[in-house]
Amino acid sequence: MSTPYDFTELPDGLWAKFEPLLEPFKRKRSGGSPPISSRSIINGIIFRLKTGCQWNMIPKCYGSKSTIHDHYRRGAKHGVFDQLMKICLEDYHRQQGLHLSWQSMDGSLIQAPVRTKKRCG
Incomplete structure (x- = not known):
């Protein structure tokens, strides 16, 4: 099983x-x-996006959290990640085929729990 x-x-x-x-x-x-290699930085960004971890939990083998976060912010500002996503989709389509006629989305909306005061004795 993959995690x-x-x-x-x-x-x-x-x-x-x-x-x-x-x-x-x-x-x-x-x-x-x-300088840290761009490939290492991108791998660190992908690790962070895939795992959902905090920036400071990115393994040090990818570089410092501040460097990776700085590159992420600059790349996002200039639309680099939109272009990278397009490349990924084109690559996936070439290998597996994309079937965009049918799509679905999963989500849920629930009310946040409300804190209540505990009653004393």
Whole structure:
């Protein structure tokens, strides 16, 4: 049985399509700590999105939480993730086929529990 923590990183073929979109976001200045690879950062973002964990719970092998979060914010602001999603959908359609004539959505709405004061004795 698979869990959200059974994370596999991006395959090489998909990464080759992602990489050109991330080129404008590479660090240009020198100094400080060595730059983290864009692939590692994207894998960290995908890990966070897939697991739903907090930013500070992303494994350190992907880089610091602040670096990954900063790249996520900049990428989202510039529409990079919309483009990455389009690439993923095209790749999936090529491999499996998308059938968009039928779609469904699952959700639920429930009232939040209300706190009540406990009665003393």
